[in-house]
Amino acid sequence: MSEDRVKQLDEVFCSSCGKIIKKEAEICPLCGVRQKPAPVLGSLPLDYGADPLSGKSKVAAGLLGILLGGLGAHKFYMGKTGMGILYLVFCWTLVPAILGLFEGIIYLTESDVAFENRFHSSSNAITQESKDNP
Numbered sequence: 001m002s003e004d005r006v007k008q009l010d011e012v013f014c015s016s017c018g019k020i021i022k023k024e025a026e027i028c029p030l031c032g033v034r035q036k037p038a039p040v041l042g043s044l045p046l047d048y049g050a051d052p053l054s055g056k057s058k059v060a061a062g063l064l065g066i067l068l069g070g071l072g073a074h075k076f077y078m079g080k081t082g083m084g085i086l087y088l089v090f091c092w093t094l095v096p097a098i099l100g101l102f103e104g105i106i107y108l109t110e111s112d113v114a115f116e117n118r119f120h121s122s123s124n125a126i127t128q129e130s131k132d133n134p
């Protein structure tokens with residue numbers, strides 16, 4: 001009667017023979033069929049530093065702005081190459097260094113959503129998209 005036992009949390013049904021196997025099993029030990037990766041919807045790590053949408057870390061951008069802001073490093077990091085070149089051209093004035101220092105502090109203190117919106121200057125409501133999954 002062991003085949004009728006209730007599926008445990010760390011177990012899944014084999015995609016081929018339907019028997020209960022371990023979730024970690026890549027290949028069913030009963031029929032030898034390779035399993036598809038389990039869906040991980042809703043378990044995305046949202047707090048791993050880098051933003052899931054832009055792939056940019058506001059901590060890295062902030063530190064670059066504070067340490068290398070005079071060279072536009074944080075602008076290059078965030079993909080704003082034009083601004084980065086502008087900072088680089090005027091680095092001798094030390095103005096970019098001051099701006100970078102302030103921008104770096106802002107990056108570090110603002111919310112993840114506010115930082116993410118810097119990559120979407122249009123009015124797209126990027127924070128709503130993830131809630132509209134069909």
Ligand SMILES: [Zn+2]
Nearest residue numbers: 014017028031
């Ligand atoms: Zn199987």
